[in-house]
Amino acid sequence: xxxxxxxxxxxxxxxxxxxxxxxxxxGDLWRGGGLVIVLILLVIAGAITRPEAFLTGNNxxxxxxxxxxxxxxxxxxxxxxxxxxxxxxxxxxVALASVWATTVATQEFGFWGMVFSALAxxxxxxxxxxVLIAYGRLVSFIVTLAMLVSAxxxxxxxSNRQPQVARPPEFRSIANGSVLGIPILxxxxxxxxxxxxxVLNRTTFGRRTFAIGGNAEAARLAGVxxxxxxxxxxxxxxxxxxxxAIMLTARTTTGSSTHGQLYELDAIAAVxxxxxxxxxxxxxxxxxxxxxxxxxxxxxxxxxxxxxxPFQNIAKGVIIVVAVxxxxxxxxxxx
Amino acid sequence: xxxxxxxxSGVVKQFPGVRxxxxxxxxxxxxxxxxxxxxxxxxxxTLIKVLAGVHRPDEGRITWRGEDVxxxxxxAAMALGIATIYQELDLVDGxxxxxxxxxxxxxxxxxxxxxxxxxxxxxxxxxxxxxxxIDPATELGTLSSxxxxxxxxxxxxxxxxxxxxxxxxxxxxxxxxVENLFRIIRELTxxxxxxxYISHRLEEIRTVGDRVTxxxxxxxxxxxxxxxxxxxxxxxxxxxxxDVEYDFPPRxxxxxxxxxxxxxxxxxxxxxxxxxxxxxxxxxxxxxxGLVGAGRSEILETIYGARRPDAGRVVxxxxxxxxxxxxxxxxxxxxxxxxxxKSQALLLQQSVTGNVSLPVLQRFARLGVIDxxxxxxxxxxxxxxxxxxxxxxxxxxxxxxGGNQQKVVLARWLLAGSRVLLLxxxxxxxxxxxxxxxxRLVRALAAEGRGVVIVSSEVPEVLGLSDRVLVLRDxxxxxxxxxxxxxxxxxxxxxxxxxxx
Numbered sequence: 001x002x003x004x005x006x007x008x009x010x011x012x013x014x015x016x017x018x019x020x021x022x023x024x025x026x027g028d029l030w031r032g033g034g035l036v037i038v039l040i041l042l043v044i045a046g047a048i049t050r051p052e053a054f055l056t057g058n059n060x061x062x063x064x065x066x067x068x069x070x071x072x073x074x075x076x077x078x079x080x081x082x083x084x085x086x087x088x089x090x091x092x093x094v095a096l097a098s099v100w101a102t103t104v105a106t107q108e109f110g111f112w113g114m115v116f117s118a119l120a121x122x123x124x125x126x127x128x129x130x131v132l133i134a135y136g137r138l139v140s141f142i143v144t145l146a147m148l149v150s151a152x153x154x155x156x157x158x159s160n161r162q163p164q165v166a167r168p169p170e171f172r173s174i175a176n177g178s179v180l181g182i183p184i185l186x187x188x189x190x191x192x193x194x195x196x197x198x199v200l201n202r203t204t205f206g207r208r209t210f211a212i213g214g215n216a217e218a219a220r221l222a223g224v225x226x227x228x229x230x231x232x233x234x235x236x237x238x239x240x241x242x243x244x245a246i247m248l249t250a251r252t253t254t255g256s257s258t259h260g261q262l263y264e265l266d267a268i269a270a271v272x273x274x275x276x277x278x279x280x281x282x283x284x285x286x287x288x289x290x291x292x293x294x295x296x297x298x299x300x301x302x303x304x305x306x307x308x309x310p311f312q313n314i315a316k317g318v319i320i321v322v323a324v325x326x327x328x329x330x331x332x333x334x335x
Numbered sequence: 336x337x338x339x340x341x342x343x344s345g346v347v348k349q350f351p352g353v354r355x356x357x358x359x360x361x362x363x364x365x366x367x368x369x370x371x372x373x374x375x376x377x378x379x380x381t382l383i384k385v386l387a388g389v390h391r392p393d394e395g396r397i398t399w400r401g402e403d404v405x406x407x408x409x410x411a412a413m414a415l416g417i418a419t420i421y422q423e424l425d426l427v428d429g430x431x432x433x434x435x436x437x438x439x440x441x442x443x444x445x446x447x448x449x450x451x452x453x454x455x456x457x458x459x460x461x462x463x464x465x466x467x468x469i470d471p472a473t474e475l476g477t478l479s480s481x482x483x484x485x486x487x488x489x490x491x492x493x494x495x496x497x498x499x500x501x502x503x504x505x506x507x508x509x510x511x512x513v514e515n516l517f518r519i520i521r522e523l524t525x526x527x528x529x530x531x532y533i534s535h536r537l538e539e540i541r542t543v544g545d546r547v548t549x550x551x552x553x554x555x556x557x558x559x560x561x562x563x564x565x566x567x568x569x570x571x572x573x574x575x576x577x578d579v580e581y582d583f584p585p586r587x588x589x590x591x592x593x594x595x596x597x598x599x600x601x602x603x604x605x606x607x608x609x610x611x612x613x614x615x616x617x618x619x620x621x622x623x624x625g626l627v628g629a630g631r632s633e634i635l636e637t638i639y640g641a642r643r644p645d646a647g648r649v650v651x652x653x654x655x656x657x658x659x660x661x662x663x664x665x666x667x668x669x670x671x672x673x674x675x676x677k678s679q680a681l682l683l684q685q686s687v688t689g690n691v692s693l694p695v696l697q698r699f700a701r702l703g704v705i706d707x708x709x710x711x712x713x714x715x716x717x718x719x720x721x722x723x724x725x726x727x728x729x730x731x732x733x734x735x736x737g738g739n740q741q742k743v744v745l746a747r748w749l750l751a752g753s754r755v756l757l758l759x760x761x762x763x764x765x766x767x768x769x770x771x772x773x774x775r776l777v778r779a780l781a782a783e784g785r786g787v788v789i790v791s792s793e794v795p796e797v798l799g800l801s802d803r804v805l806v807l808r809d810x811x812x813x814x815x816x817x818x819x820x821x822x823x824x825x826x827x828x829x830x831x832x833x834x835x836x
Contacts, residue, residue: 007455018479019802037639183831198704199703202704202705202707203700203703203704203705204696204697204703204705205703206699207689207693207696207705208693208696209827210682210684210685211682211685211689211693214682214683214684214685215681215682216685217678217679218681219693220661220684221639221641221671221673221679221680222665222680222693222694222747223661223662223664223665223666223693223694223751224662224694227661267609281682281684284682288772313824
């Protein structure tokens with residue numbers, strides 16, 4: 001049974017070997033295999049077309065910074081999709097949290113008050129999604145679609161459709177500052193991704209997320225509090241949106257109801273090409289992050305080569321299909 | 336004997352790492368009921384899928400009406416006249432009965448579906464199956480599984496099937512429906528259709544079958560022996576090397592104090608069951624017998640909190656359970672092995688470990704982070720104790736046989752320390768050899784002081800395992816008493832007539 005077994009050993013969440021750090025998640029890497037190839041091809045393309053600009057340390061951080069905000073949103077989205085749900089409201093929640101944090105009233109509480117406000121708004125509205133889905137027994141697609149529309153509407157209402165400048169100087173430091181040469185935005189993404197990885201792969205919460213996404217009925221009959229868990233998942237996704245809102249506010253120095261447009265599609269696309277199945281129960285955070293990197297590298301390449309946005313979007317669409325096709329072949333071979 | 340309709344010789348099917356078929360020989364003649372017998376994992380499902388065009392064999396010959404054929408896909412199988420009725424019916428819930436029957440070959444006029452003709456033809460097919468009362472316009476999803484099975488058969492007839500493969504068709508049927516199924520099978524074979532019939536139930540094979548082919552480990556071990564010559568011990572011996580069909584361990588008095596563990600009183604769910612009361616003591620096995628649809632599984636699931644009762648209470652070791660709260664019941668020491676193992680109990684994508692430890696994950700965690708070495712050791716200990724084969728906690732649950740999957744579910748509740756076990760159809764889809772082992776296991780679990788409630792559609796199983804039985808009819812308890820005081824005929828009499836006593 002070596003073929004199926006090897007595959008199973010890689011896909012199982014309960015993984016194999018021992019302690020926290022001992023086992024490198026070969027499953028994640030394996031499933032991201034298609035993406036690694038795509039990423040290498042993109043790097044080669046960059047090295048050929050703009051050797052002097054692309055292959056610099058600075059540009060690497062450019063790429064990472066570019067992907068940092070959407071990357072944080074994608075961490076939350078990975079949990080949601082592995083749990084068998086979908087969250088279409090992430091972009092709107094980013095906008096709402098950024099607007100709420102930058103109102104005149106909130107700004108009086110200073111930088112930390114604004115940070116707290118963004119995190120709280122993201123989490124609370126995420127939990128609202130979760131309550132309606134878990135306890136109201138509504139489909140997450142519908143609930144978060146409604147949230148997408150109304151959260152952005154609320155953001156427009158609060159901001160009167162005007163960008164609101166974030167006054168505290170800390171925002172500028174977040175956007176431009178770095179620690180040990182690494183931009184702060186990138187550090188935030190790394191921190192969120194690492195914590196997310198540990199929670200997903202090493203904790204009871206992560207294990208139950210896989211269980212619920214794989215077979216919610218079986219999880220319920222095994223005594224898992226499924227409703228509470230699903231609600232928490234959406235709270236978590238909202239929290240990620242709050243973090244992303246702070247990062248975006250820092251980068252643009254404004255809170256705006258137009259922030260985070262189409263983030264939901266970018267995040268879902270990154271999760272899917274990262275090897276997480278839309279039906280839930282199987283997936284990888286490393287894959288999702290690779291997915292984000294692929295998309296931002298494309299954007300970076302196009303900017304460096306002075307190519308237009310429409311071409312960029314066409315290329316992204318093609319890459320989504322190609323990456324998923326590669327994965328499908330790989331997983332069929334694997335068992 | 337007439338010319339064979341279908342001959343398979345030396346058919347081999349290799350999957351990555353496993354030889355699912357390792358030399359299958361089978362010949363089927365027109366107008367016979369040819370039974371396939373074998374334990375789980377013997378290769379029956381793979382064999383069916385080869386004939387249905389789902390799997391392509393790696394070696395061997397298939398001859399259909401005297402000519403060598405290949406069956407590259409399901410369409411080719413249907414074109415030859417081979418129709419398969421799977422256990423999990425491949426019908427579309429949202430379409431009408433007639434649309435399901437003619438799915439993919441709808442009668443057409445000028446490009447449009449000829450609705451009236453389709454319904455008329457559908458009605459004719461259903462009448463031929465003795466079920467003219469099924470309205471072809473009904474939405475399929477609203478029908479019972481027995482009637483859906485009839486629709487599936489009508490679909491096969493609509494394709495002019497010459498060979499009908501039926502995979503455990505009786506598993507979803509009540510006993511009177513099984514008789515109707517047998518009547519239909521006899522009519523079809525009288526009209527020259529051949530039937531390949533798969534069942535775990537030997538008495539069905541004796542009733543309806545003409546010849547039997549026995550598979551073991553992907554090989555044919557006995558080809559086409561006449562049912563008349565196939566005494567039960569011989570068949571069981573061929574399948575397993577054992578010679579008993581039901582093998583219950585002797586009853587031993589439990590070495591524990593007889594105290595009540597589970598008290599159910601006045602439990603009611605309108606439309607499903609009414610006023611169900613009983614008590615399970617430490618060391619006791621209580622069986623619930625009744626026909627399919629009598630409310631057996633519903634009672635177990637309500638006790639467990641998976642359904643919310645309209646009235647009544649459940650008291651577990653002195654504490655009343657909150658209705659409709661599974662997590663509380665589990666924390667309180669209850670465990671359910673549900674009827675549908677794959678859809679209700681197992682995480683097929685995960686390892687045995689992930690399946691067993693799920694209810695008690697927090698026990699292995701510090702600050703939420705799981706100590707996976709400790710978890711693995713604990714699970715390994717349980718599955719070794721229950722003799723799960725192979726005893727590998729990292730193996731994917733999907734790859735285990737039915738009996739071993741059931742043991743994984745039991746291991747889950749042993750690890751959780753459950754003191755009351757609710758077992759719903761514990762031996763469904765479990766082969767003969769593994770059954771006897773499960774019986775011993777259930778007895779041993781009770782003898783250690785647990786309380787067990789067991790539901791089974793096989794009356795001998797309920798009677799052979801239980802200390803006390805409840806007999807259900809239409810959602811009401813019509814008899815309670817020691818299992819030793821009633822026999823299978825007595826139970827059947829009660830559930831059919833409900834008049835005794």
